Amino acid sequence: MSQIKVAIADDHPLFRTALTQAVLKNFDSAEVLEAENFQELISIVEQNADIEIIFLDLHMPGNDGFTGLTLLQNHFPDIVVIMVSSDDQPDIVRKAINLGASAFIPKSANLTQISTAIATVLEGEVWLPEHTDINVDLQTAAEHQRLAKQLAQLTPQQYTVLASIANGRLNKQIAYDLDIKETTVKKHVSAILLKLEVYNRTQAGLVFQQLMLTNNDSNHDKQVVNG
Template identity: 40%
Template sequence: MESISAGSEERLVVVDDHPLFRDALSAALGRHRPACRIEALASFDALQQRLGRDAELDLILLDLHLPDSHGLSGLAWLRGHHPELPVLMISAHDDPDIVQRALADGAAGFLSKSADAETLSHAIDQVLAGETWVPDGFDPASSESEESALAQRVGELTPQQYRILCMLGDGLLNKQIAWELDITEATVKAHMTAIMRKLAVNNRTQAVTLFNRLAVRKQDVD
């Protein structure tokens, strides 16, 4: 399949924590879309830093199961901070419920990791044209849900607040978070106050419970 335009360079970012798949996907994109400039990143944190330096991109291909993005919460954050950037979710699973949740939370498409390179390129064509790409046989009916409202609230968090909330979701205590981020416990508590206000909750337990609704566990898609 030919690339969209031989005269313009597409800027794509692949975000996946598995080196073999990340490299294979980047190589496949390079072969089928020679006009692309492709960057490969290993974590959601690296993507946040990349966007902080330069957000002039055409498309983000985002792995669903990044360890530091808690399922669909990374997508929610991206839609809140960079609504102009289309995000194509990539996963080894294409369970209809997960696909629907991703679309409801703002994904421009959902692609299985088992797709061949030509299908991948076609999916990118559609997404860059402003259309939605979903697995064969899936009905992309739009839906508004509580999760969509939650995704919007998560999208209001700053990058540091998002990192802290992810760490809370992993069960870390304030002092552990402070050590990991090289900040004081008082700063962590100040961020927690802002997080709870943005999520409209009263304590950290409620914040984690709400945040975990955006998680996608392996057993949910097996």
């Protein structure tokens, strides 16, 4: 295969190395950029407009659950995102795919499986760990897909305002953080409520918090320490 630029965002050096080997196995020529936290990843993406694939650790520093996935899709919709994690329970895998990830690679995967996942994604298909049924709960899947579409409709600044609302920031604080007028924040909030089809900022914050695994996944029955 031809030249490609890839970003690997994971705070575990050994797994970054494994992913890099798999990438190089699938391409004749590849440039691999590495990030140890989510903010570093965003900086790399902003400086490299030609990145095509991002490997994103589910629980890396700065990435709270699926907030990183949806932010990347909102800000950089042309980039393919592959989730990676040792937390590979079926409900977590399904949620990642339903929210728009192109693959979910467990950290227990070997080099051959990782390479297969990359090849599958490059063919425009979704790759899942073996024996993972994506169609178990169609209602929940539909809800997650609807949420992903709603978040994708937000402008990048509206997405940032929504995340701030979910973190309990007031309009005046958000205006200060983003260096914009409070009236502009209010306009963003009104647009957010309309696009998310909710009636107030509290409901909007709760919508966003659905992306945060540790607080909102009833099936997530273990405390996650590392991705």
